[in-house]
Amino acid sequence: MLVPAHIFKKNDIRGLLAEVTPEIARQTAMATVEITDAKRVVVGRDMRSTSPSLAKAAVEGIVAMGANVLDIGQCTTSLFNFAVSSQPDVDAGLMVTASHNPAEYNGIKCAWANGLPIPGTDFLPLMTEEYTPAAQAGEAEEGKVLEAYLDFCLQGIDVKSFAGTKVVIDYGNGMGALTVRKLAQKLGLQIIELYSEPDARFPNHEANPAKEETLTDVKAMVLREQADFGIALDGDADRVAFIDNEGVSLRGDQTLALLAEATLKNNPGAKVIVAPNQSWATREAITAAGGECVEVMVGRTTVIRAMYDEGAILGGELSSHFMFAESHNLEAVDLAIVKILSLWKESGKTFAELVRPLRAMSNSGEVNIEVHDKESALGRIEAMFVANATVVNRLDGIRCEFGRDWWFLVRASNTEPILRLIVEAKTEEMMMSKRDELAAIIKA
Numbered sequence: 530m531l532v533p534a535h536i537f538k539k540n541d542i543r544g545l546l547a548e549v550t551p552e553i554a555r556q557t558a559m560a561t562v563e564i565t566d567a568k569r570v571v572v573g574r575d576m577r578s579t580s581p582s583l584a585k586a587a588v589e590g591i592v593a594m595g596a597n598v599l600d601i602g603q604c605t606t607s608l609f610n611f612a613v614s615s616q617p618d619v620d621a622g623l624m625v626t627a628s629h630n631p632a633e634y635n636g637i638k639c640a641w642a643n644g645l646p647i648p649g650t651d652f653l654p655l656m657t658e659e660y661t662p663a664a665q666a667g668e669a670e671e672g673k674v675l676e677a678y679l680d681f682c683l684q685g686i687d688v689k690s691f692a693g694t695k696v697v698i699d700y701g702n703g704m705g706a707l708t709v710r711k712l713a714q715k716l717g718l719q720i721i722e723l724y725s726e727p728d729a730r731f732p733n734h735e736a737n738p739a740k741e742e743t744l745t746d747v748k749a750m751v752l753r754e755q756a757d758f759g760i761a762l763d764g765d766a767d768r769v770a771f772i773d774n775e776g777v778s779l780r781g782d783q784t785l786a787l788l789a790e791a792t793l794k795n796n797p798g799a800k801v802i803v804a805p806n807q808s809w810a811t812r813e814a815i816t817a818a819g820g821e822c823v824e825v826m827v828g829r830t831t832v833i834r835a836m837y838d839e840g841a842i843l844g845g846e847l848s849s850h851f852m853f854a855e856s857h858n859l860e861a862v863d864l865a866i867v868k869i870l871s872l873w874k875e876s877g878k879t880f881a882e883l884v885r886p887l888r889a890m891s892n893s894g895e896v897n898i899e900v901h902d903k904e905s906a907l908g909r910i911e912a913m914f915v916a917n918a919t920v921v922n923r924l925d926g927i928r929c930e931f932g933r934d935w936w937f938l939v940r941a942s943n944t945e946p947i948l949r950l951i952v953e954a955k956t957e958e959m960m961m962s963k964r965d966e967l968a969a970i971i972k973a
Contacts, residue, residue, distance in 0.1 A: 891953065
């Protein structure tokens, strides 16, 4: 079997369709049983062209090892998270998905029973392992978990209070309509849908709500329909972005601040996981709501592990991943939607009014700059800015703060010749000036 080592990444397995083969899916599934000593494994998949054949091969590998399969078929990652962490007697999970990657990609992500991801790199040494089929093959059964998942997301909610709320939802031709449409129906929302048909070709735009250019259509529709707010999902629906009633998007750290306010009301003193690329406003909102910020390096798996280690109640990323203690420290976009909807409704404000205090500073968002020598570029930044900074943070790259006027973060990509730059300042003019100055130094 040809094993392309580069597809075994830190968080998952992901590569071109020709690289992520049924043979690799079968071997990964067998390795999952060995790693976790699983007796019952959840298997799910997205809508990509090769996903059915990869999922079928994975099921074959699991039952050959003597373990049973709970096959939940097409699903979102949030639904998969729930199935793995909440269903009885489940020891592991395997989902076939490449998230928001283009149609020519597919992938596999695996998890322990608590939903904690198994790194893709753990599987590479096991690809040449010779597995002996169990004397007694396992069995596969279909599982229906959607209703239980929606009930979980809606527990304690007065659904009648949301009737008639107008929301634009951009599914990005991903898997999100599978859960979010039914959630909206249960809440009595008046929804206007964009690109709801699952289509791995992503014919309308990349299903990546962290990129502002992918939100053009949903923002325009919010304004055209005079909607209360908008929602945009990524391909496998483990990320969600919100758009206010004035057609302005919320960054992931701004949404995290709102979620913290909603979550900390009944949990004073609880911990919230943040990262160095997040705004001053996010940290201040968490503290003001009675929470404690715990800072970790950027990365989905890093946040999930920190949730467990710190006993945190909430965690989130600039990329719009949000993890909740009540969902076993994993993403549940439908729960995030319910929490944001509840906070907005209770406030009595428009969505734009609710989020306006979080926009006091001007923020560049993450700017990717291609460089050939990342270390030299970081060295130049270090030499020119660190000495004059009032706060220096080296947890993940270099974050320098300059009083309450401005701050920047420069950190390196783990997989590409790229430095990621964010600048936040008290005025738009200052932010743009500092952003351009830093970018020029990085490129020098």
